[in-house]
Amino acid sequence: xxxxxxxxxxxxxxxxxxxxxxxxxxxxxxxxxxxxxxxxxxxxxxxxxxxxxxxxxxxxxxxxxxxxxxxxxxxxxxxxxxxxxxxxxxxxxxxxxxxxxxxxxxxxxxxxxxxxxxxxxxxxxxxxxxxxxxxxxxxxxxxxxxxxxxxxxxxxxxxxxxxxxxxxxxxxxxxxxxxxxxxxxxxxxxxxxxxxxxxxxxxxxxxxxxxxxxxxxxxxxxx
Numbered sequence: 001x002x003x004x005x006x007x008x009x010x011x012x013x014x015x016x017x018x019x020x021x022x023x024x025x026x027x028x029x030x031x032x033x034x035x036x037x038x039x040x041x042x043x044x045x046x047x048x049x050x051x052x053x054x055x056x057x058x059x060x061x062x063x064x065x066x067x068x069x070x071x072x073x074x075x076x077x078x079x080x081x082x083x084x085x086x087x088x089x090x091x092x093x094x095x096x097x098x099x100x101x102x103x104x105x106x107x108x109x110x111x112x113x114x115x116x117x118x119x120x121x122x123x124x125x126x127x128x129x130x131x132x133x134x135x136x137x138x139x140x141x142x143x144x145x146x147x148x149x150x151x152x153x154x155x156x157x158x159x160x161x162x163x164x165x166x167x168x169x170x171x172x173x174x175x176x177x178x179x180x181x182x183x184x185x186x187x188x189x190x191x192x193x194x195x196x197x198x199x200x201x202x203x204x205x206x207x208x209x210x211x212x213x214x215x216x217x218x219x220x221x222x223x
Contacts, residue, residue: 012112
């Protein structure tokens with residue numbers, strides 16, 4: 001079993017704790033944590049063709065469209081044909097899921113179901129360091145100094161779409177786009193859903209599931 005490469009995805013709405021769950025899986029099972037947000041930031045800094053294209057949208061205050069994110073991710077995944085990996089933030093739409101199908105077969109999809117009110121509270125308390133993508137939550141993961149990134153000392157910002165008035169629309173939009181993706185993976189028998197309001201309570205179940213697919217390198221307690 002260990003010789004087979006594991007291809008996994010974590011799905012979940014903004015504020016669901018996807019990043020935290022992915023980091024724990026990567027640490028516990030030796031999977032590469034591949035974040036679409038991180039790759040997008042790197043392509044913007046790298047200044048290649050896709051980075052320049054993405055920048056044009058961002059400079060106009062627009063979301064980077066599906067096909068651009070897909071190109072960023074396909075390029076990165078093709079470099080990692082011989083590695084175990086875990087996708088975070090991709091695929092978000094049916095089109096992206098179909099593009100992913102063309103280059104690999106997924107073994108496992110984890111879907112995080114978090115109540116709407118919990119997501120709303122988490123997102124409204126969320127501040128980010130734009131250059132690195134580091135996320136702070138003023139309720140349970142605040143920076144050492146209010147309003148300042150722990151590592152660089154640079155100012156934190158609250159994204160426009162994390163502001164309370166924008167959160168409900170953002171969550172509705174995620175749900176509409178994600179529904180066919182979830183249905184697709186459910187129909188293949190590879191979708192595993194976990195519900196709750198706290199990542200620490202969901203984590204042991206996620207750990208048990210992954211342990212049945214790939215040998216852990218850290219025990220559950222070491223997280």
